[in-house]
Amino acid sequence: MKKWMYVISAAAALSLAACSGGEKAEETEKATAKKAQTETAQADQTAKGQEHKHENGEPHDQTTCAFCEMKVYMMDEEMGQFTAKATSEDGETLFFDDVGCMLNYERKTEKPAKERFVRDFNSLEWIPFEQAKIQKTDVKTPMNYGYAFFKDEASEQEFTKAHAEAKPASAEDIDAIAKERYMKKMKMSEEKMDHDGQGHGHEESEHGEDGHSS
Template sequence: MKKWTIAAGAMMVASVLMMGCGKEEAQPVEIVEGVDKCDICHMEVANNQHATEIVLKDGKALKFDDIGCMYRWTNENGTEQVDVQFVRDYLSKEWVKSDQASYAYDESYKTPMGYGVYSFKEKTAAEVFVQEQQTGKVMSAQDLSNHSWESSMKKHKEEHGGGHNGDGQSGTHGANADANGSHTPSAETQGKHN
């Protein structure tokens, strides 16, 4: 009788723990270079510190080559279907939930689509980065939700004219796009501050 009571008690504790766990927390999905395309600009997503992701409530992962593209997607589609958003720490490339990260912004910062926002796991790292650059400002996730998200490339095209490339799309998508539309980070972007 005593063994049965202990076994029944253990099963009850296990069931309560399993009920409390509920749904597994969404995790970022691996970036496959040369295959994955940005869900906004359709450029290749590099497996670097600029990659971002949205995991939808249905489990589908959307991938972006620049944090500005991720914010454009949420501005266009809303957040009702979003489970979690991930950004990468600029220094370590570690995935971080976007609402827990800190950010450094300046129009002069080089990013794949020219939005000029770098993400950091720790606020102090963002502060040190801005201080080292002697330009820019530290922002929170809340600040980003009110950010204008204007690409420096868009401004450049407006000021200097942007051509069309035969397929009806404006010019190249960013300073780092090659003739095939592939998108790779520049040596300056990739090597700077790693």
């Protein structure tokens, strides 16, 4: 009888150990899955936070253009509707006083932006540059590029009704003008070096053709 009791007790102990081991394995599996789920959620939240920051980030009163180093106008300032911005591959947000500077910054650094944004002329909200509707106008812009941007046809029509001289334009049109100015600037910089640092012509170009209003 004692022998049978010993066998039964041993079997029960083994069964209990197996159950305990199974429960621990299940708990470990659940904990691992929960940790992975938490990490994924945190990563998604971080990504959403960064996206939100890029889409809604604003310049402050001391922000200068990443290309020409002139003042970048804030949303509520005159000509603030012409401010542009871009995000780099490493998450940096760069501001520009006019759209041509944004394109020439990429031309100068040879680093394509991850995203580009311009403001809707009427609502002042940020919109992707590649999706914006564009009008070439006689309206004064910070660097005299003269382009206004719109999020949709309704916003565009609201502008064209008040600006009969406006004409449709494309991103390629803007880039062609920006490139022309950039090459001219590079040529003047070379001439400046050839004339012992006397850069009067270069200075006049930057603050005459492209310069901000005082």
